[in-house]
Amino acid sequence: MKATWSKEDAAMATLKRTDSTTLALYLNTIFTQQFTENHLAYDGKVGELLAMGAYDGDRLIGGIIMRRRYDHLAITQLAIDRAYRGQKIGTQLIRAAERLARDRHVINITLSTRSYQAVGFYEKCGYQIYGTLPDLPFAGVTTTYFYKRLTH
Template sequence: MINFKKVEQGTLESTINDIFKEQNEQHFEETLERHAEVIAIGAYDGEKIIGGIIAKKEYQNIHVSMLAVSNEYRGQDIGSQLLMEIEKLGRESGIINLTLTTRSYQAVEFYKKAGFSVFGTLDDMPMQGVTKYYFNKRL
């Protein structure tokens, strides 16, 4: 009989990773290495951090999880330059796709202008009245 119970993440993670590894071996001639790596690039004005980008490189994808620039520094292409830094790193390491999400009240037009394409939306996510946008940019 199968039963279900809450478990600590660390306890479960190695088992799930083994299952994923087995699936990869079944579906790919060459085992793809996950090589999960967090990339964090700060934007500084002197010694003061004024924004930055945090992304996760995994397999042949980089997913941008956070990008922000302080209000007083917006409109100076700092966000665009941060994205260009991630793209540069991606191209240098054989990345195929950049992905990210944003909310309807955040930076939808900014990402479109930066060459990202919307591949999905989800209404009322994460709360009613907000749309979550899913973006991709093929390198």
């Protein structure tokens, strides 16, 4: 079905590119208002960026980056140097992330991986697939989305 617009609709707003920082601040005021109207208290639980590195002595060999959003933690990046794979370092990082999440009363952890990366690894760690998208981000590659619900 094709959307139709009247002259009145077109006159209501002018759409134009804008500075993302300014827009994000403005939209956050709207979201804060929605939280207040719905009696939700989530101060301090948005945007916390967490990182943990894996080291061999002083040498950084991998790590995990996570972003907290309310009662959710998104693992945005996890990688281990090729020379150190198969030594359970990724599993250590995942378990540490889960402990950190539990300490912060996080309910769900989500992450995504590509078909040429670590689908089987995340399944072994107890993560469940909730979706896949073929040809994302490139033709011939599938992105798989995982979640894990934490119990405290």
